[in-house]
Amino acid sequence: MENELRQLLAEVQARLLGVNVLADLEVVRIEVLGRKGKLAELLKGLAVLDINEKKVIGVVANEVKMGIERAFAEVEDKLSAAAVLAKNESEWLDMTMPGVTPEVGHTHLTTQAIEDITNIFAHLGFVRARHPEVDWDYYAFEAMNMPSDHPARDDWETFFVKGEKGVKGKMVLTPHTSNGQVREMEKGVFPIRMISIGKCFRRQADVRHLPSFYQFEGLVIDKKASVTELKGVCDYFAKSYFGPDRVTRLRPYHFRFTEPSFELDVSCSVCSGTGKVDGVKCKLCKEGWLELGGAGMVHPNVIKAGGLDPDEYSGFAFGWGVERTMMMRAGLNIDDIRILYKNDLRFIRQF
Ligand code: FA5
Numbered sequence: 280m281e282n283e284l285r286q287l288l289a290e291v292q293a294r295l296l297g298v299n300v301l302a303d304l305e306v307v308r309i310e311v312l313g314r315k316g317k318l319a320e321l322l323k324g325l326a327v328l329d330i331n332e333k334k335v336i337g338v339v340a341n342e343v344k345m346g347i348e349r350a351f352a353e354v355e356d357k358l359s360a361a362a363v364l365a366k367n368e369s370e371w372l373d374m375t376m377p378g379v380t381p382e383v384g385h386t387h388l389t390t391q392a393i394e395d396i397t398n399i400f401a402h403l404g405f406v407r408a409r410h411p412e413v414d415w416d417y418y419a420f421e422a423m424n425m426p427s428d429h430p431a432r433d434d435w436e437t438f439f440v441k442g443e444k445g446v447k448g449k450m451v452l453t454p455h456t457s458n459g460q461v462r463e464m465e466k467g468v469f470p471i472r473m474i475s476i477g478k479c480f481r482r483q484a485d486v487r488h489l490p491s492f493y494q495f496e497g498l499v500i501d502k503k504a505s506v507t508e509l510k511g512v513c514d515y516f517a518k519s520y521f522g523p524d525r526v527t528r529l530r531p532y533h534f535r536f537t538e539p540s541f542e543l544d545v546s547c548s549v550c551s552g553t554g555k556v557d558g559v560k561c562k563l564c565k566e567g568w569l570e571l572g573g574a575g576m577v578h579p580n581v582i583k584a585g586g587l588d589p590d591e592y593s594g595f596a597f598g599w600g601v602e603r604t605m606m607m608r609a610g611l612n613i614d615d616i617r618i619l620y621k622n623d624l625r626f627i628r629q630f
Contacts, residue, residue, distance in 0.1 A: 280321070280324050280325075280328075280336055281335070281336060281339050283321055284321060284336075284339050284340055284343045285339070285343060287311070287317055287318065287321060287343060287347070288343045288346045288347055288350075291307075291311055291347050291350055292346075292350050294307060295307065295350055295351070295354045298354060298358075299358070300358065301355070301358050301359065301362060304351065304354055304355060304358060307351075308351055311347060312347065312348070312351075318343070318344060318347065321340075322340060325337070325340070385630075387627065388605065388619070388627070388630040389493060389601060389602060389605065389619065391630070392601050392602075392604070392605035392608075393476050393493065393495075393601060395520065396474070396476065396495050396520070396601065396604075397474065397476065399515075399516055399519045399520055400474040400497065400516070401474075402515075402519075403472070403512060403515060404472050405472045405473060405474040405497060406472060406473055406474070407473075407474055407475070407476065408459060408463060408473040408474070408475045409475065409476075409477060410453075410456070410458055410459035410462050410463070410475055410477060411453070411458070411462075412452070412453050412477050412478045412479075412480075413440065413450055413451070413452055413453065414450070414451060414453050414458045414462075415445065415447035415448055415449075415450060415451075416439075416447065416448030416449045416450070416451055417447035417448050418447070418458035418459075418461055418462055419435075419437070419451050419453055419454060419455070419457070419458040420432055420435075420448075420451075421447075421448060421584075422460075422461040422581065422584035422585075423457055423458075423460070423461070423535065423536040423581060423584075424535045424536050424578050424580045424581055424584075425535045425536070427448070429535070431535045435454035435455060435481065436454070436481045436482035436483055437451050437452070437454045437480075437481070437482070438451065438452040438454075438480050438481075438482060439451055440452070452480035453477070453478070453479055453480065454479055454480060454481050455479055455494055455496075455598055456475050456476070456477050456479060456494040456495070456496035456598055457496060457536060457596070457598055459473070459475040459477070459496055459498070460496070460498050460536070460577070460581060460585070460596060461581065461584050461585045463475070463498060463500075463585075464500060464582075464584075464585025464586060464587060465585060465586060467586070469500060469501070469587075469592070470499070470500060470501035470502070471498055471499060471500040471501075471594070472498075472499050473496075473497070473498045474495060474496070474497050475495070475496045475498070476493060476494070476495045476496075476601065477493065477494065477496075478491055478492070478493055479491070479492055479493065479494050484617070486614060486615045486616060486617070487616055488616070489602065489616055489617060489619070489620065491620075492600055492601070492602050493600070493601035493602060494572075494598050494599065494600055494601065495598070495599055495601055495604075496596065496597070496598045497512065497595075497596060497597045497598075498577070498594065498595075498596045499512075499594050499595050499596070500577065500582070500585070500587070500592055500593075500594035501592070501593070501594065502591065502592060502593070503593065504576070504577075504593045504594045504595050505593075505595075506529075506539070506576060506595070508595065509529075509574060509575075509576070509595040509597070510527070510529060512595075512597075513527045513529070513543050513574065513597070514526070514527050517545050517571075520604070520608055521545060521548065521607070521608050522548070524551070525545055525546050525548070526545075526546045526552065527543055527544065527545050527546070527571075528543075528544050528568065529541035529542075529543060529574065530542045530543075530544055532573065532575075534573055534575055535578070536575075536577070536578050536581050536596075537573070537574070537575025537576055537577060537578055537595075537596060538575065538576060538578045538579070539575055539576060540573065540574070540575035541573070541574045541575055542570055542571075542572070542573060542574075543570075543571045543572060543573070543574050543597065543599070544568035544569060544570055544571060545568065545569050545571050545607065546567065546568060546569075547561055547563055547564035547567055547568060547569050548563075548607075549561050549562070549563045549564065550563070550564065550567055552567040552568065553567055554566045554567035569607055571599050571603075571604060571607070572597065572598055572599030572600060572603075572604075573597065573598055573599075574595065574596065574597035574598075575595065575596065575597075576593065576594070576595050577593070577594035577595060577596050582594065602616060602619055603616075
């Protein structure tokens with residue numbers, strides 16, 4: 280038994296020479312020193328020895344056990360040190376290396392324009408409002424003085440939502456932000472100075488028309504709103520957004536929901552409103568003016584639909600396209616408006 284014990288020690292020492300990783304060391308440790316390991320198996324033999332033999336073999340067994348444990352401890356120390364070294368090597372960090380700058384994006388140019396427009400009107404006390412972009416026919420047309428069979432509706436090439444009619448008619452994808460006018464009046468808080476910016480949808484798609492675009496709608500409802508004030512607001516916006524040398528004009532027009540109605544024009548940036556560059560017709564505007572959008576004094580029927588008495592309250596409103604307005608400012612020579620939403624980064628990154 281003494282020989283077997285010493286042989287086990289030698290065998291373990293030889294085996295450990297070939298162990299290179301801590302996990303393998305653990306496997307050998309269980310095999311040799313575990314509860315059912317080789318040493319425990321050998322020591323079972325002690326039971327059949329007489330007392331004197333037990334004393335001698337007990338001393339040897341102790342020496343062998345300590346020898347085996349020492350061999351394991353030495354290998355463990357060596358492998359642990361090597362593991363730490365390898366970790367340090369693989370996780371090495373040079374604090375003097377230049378950092379990797381993360382790519383920073385920016386908002387889309389339409390979002391930038393919406394922010395600019397909101398800020399300009401905020402200076403005049405206009406509060407940003409949001410209204411449904413899928414709304415009842417009533418708010419988009421009926422309440423805007425356009426009864427269901429009125430031909431003026433044809434100008435707003437409208438998408439209708441399939442389904443049952445409600446008490447306020449069918450549902451539409453709002454073709455203009457004017458649906459917000461009566462909705463804002465229904466809130467019952469006066470006077471109103473709102474700027475509502477939202478998505479509009481029309482059955483149109485060509486170089487000047489998007490099927491989904493943005494409008495910004497201004498609405499003032501007060502006891503004595505006037506065309507003069509409307510003109511002042513238009514001028515303030517034009518000078519703030521396009522530049523201090525730009526001027527505006529109101530041109531008579533017709534909308535069912537305003538009376539009188541106007542188209543607002545802004546003097547052209549290329550010919551400064553003269554219509555000519557070096558004696559030749561201006562290529563951009565041809566006549567000195569660029570069209571911005573519609574405006575007018577809120578029609579008495581719309582004021583009534585908002586639950587107010589038109590003899591007591593008056594108002595003015597305007598509704599202009601965000602994309603078209605933004606393109607006018609930037610002097611963007613875009614020959615197809617649809618490029619704005621093609622997600623072409625080569626275009627988007629320029630702004
Ligand atoms: C209207 O939508 C009226 N609701 C504006 C208004 C409001 C008038 C309040 C009076 C009082 P119009 O259909 O002209 O008007 O559209 C207004 C602007 O929206 C246009 O001048 C244009 O800038 C923009 N627009 C209209 N359709 C499109 C389209 N398909 N793609 C891009 N912009 C468009």
